[in-house]
Amino acid sequence: xxxxxxxxxxxxxxxxxxxxxxxxxxxxxxxxxxxxxxxxxxxxxxxxxxxxxxxxxxxxxxxxxxxxxxxxxxxxxxxxxxxxxxxxxxxxxxxxxxxxxxxxxxxxxxxxxxxxxxxxxxxxxxxxxxxxxxxxxxxxxxxxxxxxxxxxxxxxxxxxxxxxxxxxxxxxxxxxxxxxxxxxxxxxxxxxxxxxxxxxxxxxxxxxxxxxxxxxxxxxxxxxxxxxxxxxxxxxxxxxxxxxxxxxxxxxxxxxxxxxxxxxxxxxxxxxxxxxxxxxxxxxxxxxxxxxxxxxxxxxxxxxxxxxxxxxxxxxxxxxxxxxxxxxxxxxxxxxxxxxxxxxxxxxxxxxxxxxxxxxxxxxxxxxxxxxxxxxxxxxxxxxxxxxxxxxxxxxxxxxxxxxxxxxxxxxxxxxxxx
Amino acid sequence: xxxxxxxxxxxxxxxxxxxxxxxxxxxxxxxxxxxxxxxxxxxxxxxxxxxxxxxxxxxxxxxxxxxxxxxxxxxxxxxxxxxxxxxxxxxxxxxxxxxxxxx
Numbered sequence: 001x002x003x004x005x006x007x008x009x010x011x012x013x014x015x016x017x018x019x020x021x022x023x024x025x026x027x028x029x030x031x032x033x034x035x036x037x038x039x040x041x042x043x044x045x046x047x048x049x050x051x052x053x054x055x056x057x058x059x060x061x062x063x064x065x066x067x068x069x070x071x072x073x074x075x076x077x078x079x080x081x082x083x084x085x086x087x088x089x090x091x092x093x094x095x096x097x098x099x100x101x102x103x104x105x106x107x108x109x110x111x112x113x114x115x116x117x118x119x120x121x122x123x124x125x126x127x128x129x130x131x132x133x134x135x136x137x138x139x140x141x142x143x144x145x146x147x148x149x150x151x152x153x154x155x156x157x158x159x160x161x162x163x164x165x166x167x168x169x170x171x172x173x174x175x176x177x178x179x180x181x182x183x184x185x186x187x188x189x190x191x192x193x194x195x196x197x198x199x200x201x202x203x204x205x206x207x208x209x210x211x212x213x214x215x216x217x218x219x220x221x222x223x224x225x226x227x228x229x230x231x232x233x234x235x236x237x238x239x240x241x242x243x244x245x246x247x248x249x250x251x252x253x254x255x256x257x258x259x260x261x262x263x264x265x266x267x268x269x270x271x272x273x274x275x276x277x278x279x280x281x282x283x284x285x286x287x288x289x290x291x292x293x294x295x296x297x298x299x300x301x302x303x304x305x306x307x308x309x310x311x312x313x314x315x316x317x318x319x320x321x322x323x324x325x326x327x328x329x330x331x332x333x334x335x336x337x338x339x340x341x342x343x344x345x346x347x348x349x350x351x352x353x354x355x356x357x358x359x360x361x362x363x364x365x366x367x368x369x370x371x372x373x374x375x376x377x378x379x380x381x382x383x384x385x386x387x388x389x390x391x392x393x394x395x396x397x398x399x400x401x402x403x404x405x406x407x408x409x410x411x412x413x414x415x416x417x418x419x
Numbered sequence: 420x421x422x423x424x425x426x427x428x429x430x431x432x433x434x435x436x437x438x439x440x441x442x443x444x445x446x447x448x449x450x451x452x453x454x455x456x457x458x459x460x461x462x463x464x465x466x467x468x469x470x471x472x473x474x475x476x477x478x479x480x481x482x483x484x485x486x487x488x489x490x491x492x493x494x495x496x497x498x499x500x501x502x503x504x505x506x507x508x509x510x511x512x513x514x515x516x517x518x519x520x521x522x
Contacts, residue, residue, distance in 0.1 A: 003518040096472030107468030109476055134494070136485035138511050141502040158503070174515065182517040190512040200510040205498045240510050292490035295477035302470045312484045326483050332474075334463065394469035 026056035031363035053172035054227035054397015071259035092301035093393035101267035112282035129293030139191035171232035172388035199256025203241030225396035262398025303361035303392035304331035320347035336366035362390035
């Protein structure tokens, strides 16, 4: 199959032929024109074009597109196996959405309940927010090295990619570039996404220093608001921890992240294990270093969040001073493309440097002009954050569906009761 | 010569009936528009509510910058040395694939 490496999941999202009414709604949300079939006829997904973002799935009025990768039973089996240390890594956007599956209001922040429920189910936690902070250190330092090199003329030891630097946290966006804009691959930050950093970190540092277990006996579960993360975890290059241990004489070949559960999948897992999320005892996990995170780590779940988090640290590293006001308003909100510039005095050279940034979300509507501009070499920006889903991960393809209790069908029923 | 006389079937609508029909058409269109806008608002509403939940998590955090996360800094001290170190490059960075060349 074209465009896939060996072992990679293909066809993660598929349309159920019996349920599809051919209404074309999905096509109006698909960022990569992967949905085929005329209006009125049953549609199908061309998985070579599909970036598995799941936007069709959360927006179909009939619930026809399905996520075909289901690891819930596998995770339950691993949780029951006493030989295995099961570690869950929870993305920022999961903690504000999973409550909806248990009748809570959308946007309810339930971090402590989530830790509590995971503990009851038998998980250890490496919060993805921890590795989001780490992503800022890796990706941010990469950006700062480029700025110091290109804007301030500092010599560089590393090979540095060109500016603008694109963020690399969103796996649907990464596959989109690899498929449709391969010329821009050098512009991507080389930093792994927070989930993949969590996988590599858990099976090295986590196994060694925190849980003191054999990395081969670990089972890493990504708990994500996203269906494309299932694809990302299956990419063959992501077995860095196994390679690390092989160099130290250990055998064993295993992926950094074994399986991925979406927010919906995790809710199903809790229900299968009879864990009542509403009444589960809260747990802070304050003695676990890998469950500590900053505000910058958590805002990764919103569009503009990676940028805001990066600016907080970049400002400090370049000027040597903390930002006075941490909320960076120009990159917040649901406007399609947001831009901002920040002028800072470089503490090393005393020169002023102006950092120009852009944030885009919703590949379908807002991203292509920025990419064309970059391809033509006319981009005025240094750093560009891109999220595939409108609104960022909070609206990801793995999140609860129709949380307001108003699916399109029910809404029509309210107006046309005989339908 | 055959006379070719075509008279279109007359439909007579009084002014009162015309207004009535317009009313019905208007109601149908309005219902559709109402359903559509309401749905869009619902979608944006839940995106906004979840986004607000995340910003609340940030606002109440004691530490709000990544470089001030002590646990991350301890990890570098004990294990990966510093960002972009050789080990960090090996474990936390990656390469991408030009998928137009994969057949």
